[in-house]
Amino acid sequence: MLPVLIVLAVGAYAWLYWRWSRTTLTRNCRWREDRRNGIWVCDFCGATTETDNNKRPRACLRNGG
């Protein structure tokens, strides 16, 4: 196999992985504050969480589906 093809294949996988990781990171939960219940609700996956000092959560809480 030509080394060029190997480099291209690795590069393609790296690009796909970078793109995948970036899209999942940038599409974090859209946390919306539910002040009535004192919780944060994710518009993206529907997760809810409570935080200290009413800080906006950073991570998405969806559990694989």
Ligand SMILES: [Zn+2]
């Ligand atoms: Zn979410």
